[in-house]
Amino acid sequence: MPAPTPPTPLDPQVAALLRRDAAGLVAAVVQQHDTGDVLMVGWMNDEALARTLTTGRVTFWSRSRGELWRKGDTSGHAQFVRSVAVDCDGDALLVRVDQVGAACHTGDHSCFDARPLDAVVLPADQRAVTVDG
Numbered sequence: 405m406p407a408p409t410p411p412t413p414l415d416p417q418v419a420a421l422l423r424r425d426a427a428g429l430v431a432a433v434v435q436q437h438d439t440g441d442v443l444m445v446g447w448m449n450d451e452a453l454a455r456t457l458t459t460g461r462v463t464f465w466s467r468s469r470g471e472l473w474r475k476g477d478t479s480g481h482a483q484f485v486r487s488v489a490v491d492c493d494g495d496a497l498l499v500r501v502d503q504v505g506a507a508c509h510t511g512d513h514s515c516f517d518a519r520p521l522d523a524v525v526l527p528a529d530q531r532a533v534t535v536d537g
Contacts, residue, residue, distance in 0.1 A: 423494040443507035481505030
């Protein structure tokens with residue numbers, strides 16, 4: 405059995421940008437860099453983000469298993485980092501990737517492929533916005 409990987413420290417300047425939830429996690433939206441397809445949403449703690457930033461492969465924190473997991477290690481459907489950005493509030497990350505294989509554990513290209521919801525889409529001529537006040 406291989407020795408456990410030592411924790412990877414997150415740069416303090418990066419850590420200061422984040423607003424984590426009560427479990428110490430931040431949402432990570434994963435997007436295909438060249439098409440703009442939203443592939444999935446995962447969760448990262450400081451170590452998962454540090455590994456993502458320093459290894460070129462996306463690592464998440466599995467809330468169900470309570471452990472780090474690098475996307476693709478068991479499925480072969482890897483995510484190779486192209487860029488990572490923090491949103492204006494510090495509570496979400498946008499991880500742009502080169503996706504190899506399916507992003508969803510179901511085998512779908514995206515985790516959002518299987519369950520589209522009906523929603524009203526306004527025609528362009530009804531999209532004016534007025535501000536009260």
